[in-house]
Amino acid sequence: ETGVTQTPRHLVMGMTNKKSLKCEQHLGHNAMYWYKQSAKKPLELMFVYNFKEQTENNSVPSRFSPECPNSSHLFLHLHTLQPEDSALYLCASSQVLGDTQYFGPGTRLTVL
Amino acid sequence: EDQVTQSPEALRLQEGESSSLNCSYTVSGLRGLFWYRQDPGKGPEFLFTLYSAGEEKEKERLKATLTKKESFLHITAPKPEDSATYLCAVRPISSGSARQLTFGSGTQLTVLP
Numbered sequence: 399e400t401g402v403t404q405t406p407r408h409l410v411m412g413m414t415n416k417k418s419l420k421c422e423q424h425l426g427h428n429a430m431y432w433y434k435q436s437a438k439k440p441l442e443l444m445f446v447y448n449f450k451e452q453t454e455n456n457s458v459p460s461r462f463s464p465e466c467p468n469s470s471h472l473f474l475h476l477h478t479l480q481p482e483d484s485a486l487y488l489c490a491s492s493q494v495l496g497d498t499q500y501f502g503p504g505t506r507l508t509v510l
Numbered sequence: 511e512d513q514v515t516q517s518p519e520a521l522r523l524q525e526g527e528s529s530s531l532n533c534s535y536t537v538s539g540l541r542g543l544f545w546y547r548q549d550p551g552k553g554p555e556f557l558f559t560l561y562s563a564g565e566e567k568e569k570e571r572l573k574a575t576l577t578k579k580e581s582f583l584h585i586t587a588p589k590p591e592d593s594a595t596y597l598c599a600v601r602p603i604s605s606g607s608a609r610q611l612t613f614g615s616g617t618q619l620t621v622l623p
Binding site: 402438439440443454498500502506 | 514541542544546551552553554555556559597599601610611612613614615616
């Protein structure tokens with residue numbers, strides 16, 4: 399595997415389900431990011447981790463819970479989501495904070 | 511507040527018809543401006559980083575330029591495979607967000623054969 403990988407690529411879940419998104423970067427980077435991309439809207443930064451420590455939480459609802467066990471892996475735990483949470487969730491990494499970010503392919507999430 | 515505006519929202523070109531995409535930004539200070547390409551259902555793919563006014567970078571049919579208020583992505587003799595959404599992002603100099611990128615909404619480019 400190379401670059402940034404994300405699994406699953408597609409996810410359909412009910413409002414009462416609990417699921418997790420996984421991101422792995424194979425670039426040796428130290429910073430990782432979660433973004434939400436909705437149709438016709440700019441990318442919205444959700445969380446930032448630097449050396450596996452959370453540095454930013456952009457007022458994201460608590461139904462989204464990030465986890466970063468090490469600099470290569472990032473998870474987004476989802477529970478009791480709303481239909482408006484349906485979007486493309488993108489993971490990115492950079493060598494250091496603020497450096498060029500490299501994105502994964504995203505997880506297309508649909509909440510029924 | 512930092513702001514990035516991309517225009518046009520959508521652009522349709524004939525193959526070989528050169529054009530430019532615009533990214534206007536308002537930030538207290540600029541650390542870097544980034545261009546990405548995004549294909550449908552995929553993550554953004556990094557193209558260029560520009561750091562100072564007057565800087566230019568090229569890659570195949572693409573050329574990015576930067577002034578103090580805007581950046582242009584020039585596409586010379588485009589091909590259908592250049593069809594994608596092009597995203598612009600800025601990294602501002604400001605406490606609290608010095609390491610965050612602010613993205614524009616993108617320009618959806620369609621190149622017709």
